[in-house]
Amino acid sequence: MSDFLQLTFAGVSQGGVYALIAIGFVAIFTVSGVINLAQGEFAALSGLIAISAAGAGMPLIAAIAVGLALVALVAVVMERLTIAPVRSMSTLTSIILTLGVSTALKAAMLLIWGPNARGLRPFSEGLIEVAGITIRAHELWILAIAALVAAAVYWFYEKTVAGKALKACSEQPTAARLVGISLKRASLLSFVIAGLVGGLAGVLASPVFFSSWESGLTLGLKGFVGATLGGLVSIRGAILGSLVLGVLESLTAGYVDTGLRDAVAFLLLIVVLVVRPQGLFGRQAEARV
Amino acid sequence: MLRTRHGVTVLFALLALLLTACAEDSSGGGGGSESAGGGGADDGPIKIGAVLDITGAGASLGVPERQTLELLTERLNADGGIDGRPVELLVEDNQSAEDAAARAIGQLINQDKVDIVLGASRTGPSLAMRPVAESSQTPMISLAANQAIVDDAEWIFKTAQNDIVVMEDMIALAEERGWKTIGLARDASGFGEGVEETLTQLGEEAGIEVIITESFAPDATDFTAQMVNLRDADADVNVIWGIPPAAALAQRAYSELGPSAPVMQSHGIGNSVFLETAGDSADELIAPLGRLLVVDQLPDDDPQKPIIQDFIDIYSEAYDGDEPSTFAGHAYDAFQLAVQAFTEVGTDKAAVRDYLESVDGYVGITGVFTMTPEDHSGLTNEAVVPVTIKDQDWQLLTGTAAN
Numbered sequence: 015m016s017d018f019l020q021l022t023f024a025g026v027s028q029g030g031v032y033a034l035i036a037i038g039f040v041a042i043f044t045v046s047g048v049i050n051l052a053q054g055e056f057a058a059l060s061g062l063i064a065i066s067a068a069g070a071g072m073p074l075i076a077a078i079a080v081g082l083a084l085v086a087l088v089a090v091v092m093e094r095l096t097i098a099p100v101r102s103m104s105t106l107t108s109i110i111l112t113l114g115v116s117t118a119l120k121a122a123m124l125l126i127w128g129p130n131a132r133g134l135r136p137f138s139e140g141l142i143e144v145a146g147i148t149i150r151a152h153e154l155w156i157l158a159i160a161a162l163v164a165a166a167v168y169w170f171y172e173k174t175v176a177g178k179a180l181k182a183c184s185e186q187p188t189a190a191r192l193v194g195i196s197l198k199r200a201s202l203l204s205f206v207i208a209g210l211v212g213g214l215a216g217v218l219a220s221p222v223f224f225s226s227w228e229s230g231l232t233l234g235l236k237g238f239v240g241a242t243l244g245g246l247v248s249i250r251g252a253i254l255g256s257l258v259l260g261v262l263e264s265l266t267a268g269y270v271d272t273g274l275r276d277a278v279a280f281l282l283l284i285v286v287l288v289v290r291p292q293g294l295f296g297r298q299a300e301a302r303v
Numbered sequence: 304m305l306r307t308r309h310g311v312t313v314l315f316a317l318l319a320l321l322l323t324a325c326a327e328d329s330s331g332g333g334g335g336s337e338s339a340g341g342g343g344a345d346d347g348p349i350k351i352g353a354v355l356d357i358t359g360a361g362a363s364l365g366v367p368e369r370q371t372l373e374l375l376t377e378r379l380n381a382d383g384g385i386d387g388r389p390v391e392l393l394v395e396d397n398q399s400a401e402d403a404a405a406r407a408i409g410q411l412i413n414q415d416k417v418d419i420v421l422g423a424s425r426t427g428p429s430l431a432m433r434p435v436a437e438s439s440q441t442p443m444i445s446l447a448a449n450q451a452i453v454d455d456a457e458w459i460f461k462t463a464q465n466d467i468v469v470m471e472d473m474i475a476l477a478e479e480r481g482w483k484t485i486g487l488a489r490d491a492s493g494f495g496e497g498v499e500e501t502l503t504q505l506g507e508e509a510g511i512e513v514i515i516t517e518s519f520a521p522d523a524t525d526f527t528a529q530m531v532n533l534r535d536a537d538a539d540v541n542v543i544w545g546i547p548p549a550a551a552l553a554q555r556a557y558s559e560l561g562p563s564a565p566v567m568q569s570h571g572i573g574n575s576v577f578l579e580t581a582g583d584s585a586d587e588l589i590a591p592l593g594r595l596l597v598v599d600q601l602p603d604d605d606p607q608k609p610i611i612q613d614f615i616d617i618y619s620e621a622y623d624g625d626e627p628s629t630f631a632g633h634a635y636d637a638f639q640l641a642v643q644a645f646t647e648v649g650t651d652k653a654a655v656r657d658y659l660e661s662v663d664g665y666v667g668i669t670g671v672f673t674m675t676p677e678d679h680s681g682l683t684n685e686a687v688v689p690v691t692i693k694d695q696d697w698q699l700l701t702g703t704a705a706n
Contacts, residue, residue, distance in 0.1 A: 017531050020560070024527035129362035130576065131548055141559055148560050223524040224548065228359070267528035272518055273491060275528075 016146035021268040022261055027153040029260020030160035031057075031223070034215035035237025036244070036252035037167055038208035044184035044247050045204040046197070048097060048108035052116040054234020056212030059119060060085040061225030062127050064217045065134050074137065082213040088119070089209025093202050116230070123227035131226035134217060156218045163211060164253050170207075171249065180204060184247070232276075239279040243286055245293020254295055258282075348391040349384070349645055351376070351638070352417035354407045354432060355446075356424035359399025360492075360521035363547045363576040364424040367627060368446060368634035369394050372421065374621050375638045385645045393417060397428045399521070404428030408435045408443070418650045421637045422446060424630065425521075425546070427493030433459055442656045444640060446633040448571065449493055453679035460659050460679045462636040462669055464593065466494075468684040469570045470501050472591040476567065476689065477540060478509045485511060486538035486564070488529050488553055490545040491518040494571060498544050514538050521549050526556035534562040546571040551580035558584035565589065570687060573629030578695045589700060591687035593629040593669050596697040606666050614668055632668030639667060 038053045064081035068074055096111050097103065136152035143149075171177040182190040183200045191197060215233065216225060223229070240259050244251020259279060267275040286294060353372055356365035376392040384390055393415055397404035404423050411417045412435065419442045423429045426449035436443035436458050445452045445461040448469075453459050477485065485502060489495030499516045506512060515536035517529035530553065533541050541564055543553050550572050557566060568590040578585065594601060598611045614635055618627040627635075640659060648654040662681060665672040670686025689700040 017535065020531055021528060024525060028525060124358065129358040129366060131362070133580070143561075150559065224552075226362075264525075264528060268531055272529055273520075276520075 017268065018265075019145060020147040021264045023147060023149060023153070025261035025264030026257060027156045027260070028223070028264065029240070029257035030156045031215050031219040031233070032236045032240045032260055033160055033253040033256035034163060034211045034218070035233055036241035036256045037164070037249055038212040038215075039238055039241040040244070040246060040249055040252045041167075041180075041207045041211070042201075042204045043241075045180055046097070046103060046108075046183075046201045047105050048103060048201075049105055049112065049238075050205075050208060051109060051112040051234065052092065052119055052230075053208060053212050053237060054230030054232070055116050055119040055123075056085050056089060056209050056230070057216030057219065057233050058225055058227065058230035059088065059123060060213030060216035061134060061220035061229070062123060062227070065132055065220065065225060066127070068134060074135065077134075078217045081217050082210055085213035085216070086206050086209040089205040089212075090202065093205035097201060097205070098198060116234075120227055120230065127227060129227065131224040131229065133222070133224045134220035136221040150222065152221050156222070159214065159218055163214060164249070167207070167211070167249055176203065236279055239283045242283055243294050245291075245295070248293065248295070251293045251295045255293065258294070346388065348389045349650055350391045350393060350415060350417040351641060352408070352411035352415060352420045353392065353394045353634075354397050354404050354411065354420060354422035354428070355394060356399040356428060357394075357396040360549070361399040361423075361425045361428075361546065363574055364446075364628075364630040365396070365399075367574065367625075367631040368422075368424055370622055371618065371627065371631040371634040372638055374618065375635065378617070379642065385642060390642075397423055399425065399428065401427050401431035405431040405435055408432040412436070412439050412441050417441070418645070418652070419444070419641050419655060421634065421641065425492065425494055426452060426496065429461075430493050440652060442641075442644075442652060442659060444637040444659075446630065446637055447494070448569075449496060450680065451493075451497065456679055458656055460640070460674065460681075462633045462640070462667070462672075464570055464669060464682050464684075464686045465680045466498065466569070467501055467505075468682065469591045469687055470498070470505055471684050472687055472689065473542065473567050474502065474505045474509060474511060476589060477506070477511050480540075482539035482565075483511055484538040484540075485513045486515045486517075486533045486536045486541040487513050488517040488519060488526075488533055488541070488543050488545075488557075490521050490549065490571075492521045494521070494546065495544050498542075502542070519545065519549060519553060521546065523549055524552060526553045527560075529553070530556045530560050533557065534560050537562075538564060540565050540567060542567045542569075544569045544571070547574060547577040548580045551577045551585070554581045554588065555584040570629065575626065575628065578692070578697075581692075582695065585692045585695070587691060587693075589689055589691050591684075592690040592697070593632055593686065594688055595627065595629050595632045595668055597688065597690055597699040600699040606671065607668070610666055611668055629669070636665075636667035636669050636672070640665065640672070 035053055042048050042050045060081035063084050064077045067077035067080045092115050096115055137155040138151040140151045141148050171181055179195045180200050182195055183197055240256030241252040243255025263275050263278045266278050355368050357369055372392055376390050380389050395407035397407050408420055411420055421444050424446050426447040429445040429447040429452045443459050446463055448463045448466045450465040450467055453461050487499055489498045499513050502513050517532050519529055543550055566588045568588055570592050572590055573592050573596055594607050595611050601608050619625055644655045644658040648658045660674050660676050662672050662674040670682040672681035674681040691698050691700045
């Protein structure tokens with residue numbers, strides 16, 4: 015039983031990181047139909063920047079803030095240079111464009127930080143023993159912050175004018191434009207959100223799962239699967255999907271075979287796309303943010 | 304939401320795209336069958352090709368190896384090269400992938416016409432390079448551990464200690480301390496291949512057996528599943544067999560889960576990345592490692608001591624005080640063996656091969672090499688010493704039967 019709890023908990027904290035990446039995918043996709051393959055790179059980049067900033071003597075919180083700010087800036091520049099100028103954006107075009115950005119970001123990170131993986135120092139050191147399982151103190155930070163961000167994003171979309179405008183863009187693009195919502199600004203805002211949550215995922219994951227120039231690929235892939243499990247248009251679905259993915263991965267590795275860990279994501283993805291393209295938790299033809 | 308439907312086809316295309324991007328292709332060698340033969344121009348630079356794991360899972364190995372080769376080449380050329388001929392070093396990054404390694408060696412041999420190939424850093428890529436070197440009859444010196452790289456090979460040599468000599472030491476230690484059961488967590492790539500079988504075979508006589516084997520990808524970051532299973536198996540000792548940072552993260556996960564059984568690690572951990580990543584969790588572990596890491600604790604009459612000390616001095620002077628790893632030592636030995644061969648017999652490939660096969664008593668960083676036509680590794684378990692870790696530093700373990 016304690017094994018089951020231990021594995022489940024490891025899966026939940028990994029899933030919390032996936033969830034933040036997944037929120038980024040959903041935030042952008044719902045507004046403009048863009049699938050942003052550089053989402054994982056946002057995470058890798060913020061992790062590396064925060065490590066360098068902390069290494070230069072900055073307090074941890076400042077280092078994280080620098081990482082997040084710079085990644086948000088990168089997201090803005092990316093949107094202005096590669097997404098905004100395209101007149102008729104299709105999802106396929108966006109995949110090719112963002113794949114290019116992702117490759118460029120990876121190359122830049124490799125040049126700046128070199129090939130070695132490294133970790134940010136944990137937000138708090140130490141281990142906690144509960145009910146026969148060992149929890150790293152840092153994992154509690156991951157869960158707490160992921161939950162907080164999820165709540166904040168939810169509040170933003172439901173309660174603020176800007177959030178409602180974004181929702182309107184995704185549900186009724188034409189009507190949104192008619193009432194004076196700028197799709198251009200909405201798209202830019204969605205990239206800022208994606209940059210911030212992706213960056214947060216990066217600094218949260220770094221102490222436990224490490225950052226390197228190529229760590230964004232796996233993170234991005236898993237976050238994408240998590241988002242797809244939730245139907246790719248629902249924040250709640252994306253979070254749930256990511257947690258399910260994290261736990262399933264961990265349990266599969268523990269009880270079946272560790273080699274199958276990464277296969278879980280793809281098996282799930284294929285099954286969901288074939289059987290329930292609207293996502294595990296969505297109802298047919300429902301728009302949700 | 305219409306976009307969901309509409310996206311399905313696209314998602315599959317995307318999936319295929321990403322799979323291609325991250326697929327770990329394990330295709331063997333292939334290609335590179337152009338007959339190389341002997342001869343070649345006897346003037347102009349001598350070309351040394353190197354295929355190293357500079358990015359990807361093996362980066363903590365490949366980067367110091369590249370730095371070592373560059374440093375040695377620079378120094379050799381400053382001294383006038385080999386018989387007046389300068390040495391040209393061509394380094395290729397195999398991205399820690401088998402297919403890229405096979406491609407890189409093919410290019411070095413067929414297009415760049417190198418006289419010898421050094422590398423790869425890890426077993427998997429080295430095994431992928433082997434058929435290319437063999438079929439083109441080009442001498443190759445691998446820097447990796449698994450004995451399968453040189454088994455029955457004609458043109459392949461290697462400088463890292465064979466994994467089997469490390470396991471002999473592990474079994475000797477287990478016997479001495481009365482450990483009867485072993486739990487194993489091994490690298491899922493070439494380096495960890497055959498570890499369980501070899502340990503079982505070596506331990507048979509002493510009644511030592513492997514009771515559980517877990518594996519981890521060389522680029523894995525979460526080890527909870529494997530370590531939970533190791534803990535439950537409750538062996539007398541657990542062996543973690545991998546390279547940093549994975550081996551260090553595994554060590555950390557193991558100690559966090561709180562089992563009390565001691566840990567032995569392989570000779571794959573000999574760099575500072577391991578110490579930094581594993582932190583306190585590495586205290587007390589035992590690993591058979593090369594002498595480089597504990598050179599200050601060696602007796603003065605150790606034949607390797609002066610050459611190791613000299614290497615550490617030139618390396619740290621060139622690279623801002625960084626100390627070389629054991630992997631840098633593998634590259635040093637491969638380079639010196641190649642240079643020795645070129646100095647003695649020129650660049651005729653068959654002559655170089657024959658020379659390497661007859662190396663007798665070359666004192667290197669990794670050990671004292673004596674090659675034979677049957678043994679292209681040249682090192683015995685004399686080349687490792689039992690090392691433990693205290694306060695994030697390597698400590699020679701004295702007073703044990705192993706050596």
